[in-house]
Amino acid sequence: MFLRRAARRWLLAGLMIILAGAAQSAAALELLDFQTLIVTVDGPKGTDLQDLAEIKAVRSCVGRLYFGERMLLAEDLLDKYIENYYKEYVSEALRVDQKEQRNSVRQDWRIVVRFRKLQERMATLRFTYEPRYQPYYAVFFQQQENGAGLRNPEGRQIVIEKFDNQFLNRVRKDDFQRAIPWETDYFSLNEGQRKNLRIAMMKSGIEVLVTGKINLEDGGTQSFYLVDDFFYFDASIELSVIRVSDDSVLYTIKDSYKATGRSQTETTDKAVEQLTSKVAEKAAERFNPAWQLAYLDTADYQVMITGVDQQDVKIIEDQIRSLAGTEWTNDAGDTELVLPEVYLRGFYEDVVVLSVVYKGEQQNLINSLASMQYPRLVLQEHDDRQVILEQVK
DSSP: OOSSHHHHHHHTTTTTSOOSSSOOOHHHHTTOSEEEEEEEEEEETTOOOHHHHHHHHHHHHHHGGGSSSOEEOOHHHHHHHHHHHGGGGEEEEEEEEEEEOSSEEEEEEEEEEEHHHHHHHHHHTTSEEOOOSSOEEEEEEEEEETTEEEOOOHHHHHHHHHHHHHHTTSSBOOOSOOSSOSSOOGGGSOHHHHHHHHHHHHHTTEEEEEEEEEEEEEEEEEEETTEEEEEEEEEEEEEEEEETTTTEEEEEEEEEEEEEESSHHHHHHHHHHHHHHHHHHHHHHHHHHHHHHHHSSOSSEEEEEESOOHHHHHHHHHHHHTSOOEEEEOTTSOEEEEOOEEEEEEEETTEEEEEEEOOSOHHHHHHHHHTOSSSOEEEEEEOSSEEEEEEOO
């Protein structure tokens, strides 16, 4: 296996970058301090696009740092850092092609990036880190009744109880500065509020945000002969687990429930307790395996692809999930059908790294991705656990 711990940090430098010229051997890649990318940029006719091309090349190299055991941290701040200091990491820049249209121009640039310096500086400035086995987390959860928010901690306390039981009450953090009430659904905040909250959590070392809401809708009452009125409430819940650094959703669980009771208070309390407990317990039980598979390099394969956008990533994920399940004998000796799973480890600029659970032959996975009509993917390199592809446009 050539992409392991000691060698991996140098191999990252070359394995997925669009190299100018002939392909080079793995041994040569280990020694490369500089990486050469061909990047395409668009702009108004007559505009100097060199700076834009250099920024894009540096950002693309940063995206490759997701490949391995480390992760990017504080991407919002990282964006600003690159905009201010990208020149430090550019060794050469040469325009190799230009196509003009009526009012715009498209240029191809050959950019040489000081990749090793970039990688080391990202670690020094703590823009990369190794995820914790048991990450610190925080809980924001909202209760609503007929669309109106309630300052009621009951739902949040149920979520906390389930996750505290899963984490042995060691890694939840409530002691950080915040302007947002705990009884808030993170997704209801505007972009600025979400950003500020995430920054506050990152400063406290919080990697995971558990958030969501339960909404109760009055279903009216119904009377029966010689029986008091029954109250009805339709309850729906959505609970998400988010990686704080890049605002990506690890998973979301949804459910609904129709509650009945002899009083309005009895009915709403019943709905909140039963539905929140059910969903929070599912979310808590799912967390540890999902976190480890996505971010701690315990999945069967790590797949890196360059030259893609968010839409491409969704298509690629669906393609992997479409693979047939594989019969697998677990540690207990039982045979089970294991379906493919895909977790987004990281996406930055035009680089995506996916953690893939697939018990079938690796060649089946490679063939499936290489057979796609769009996006067209070409295999660049692979070992027994890592698969590296590039989109060809």
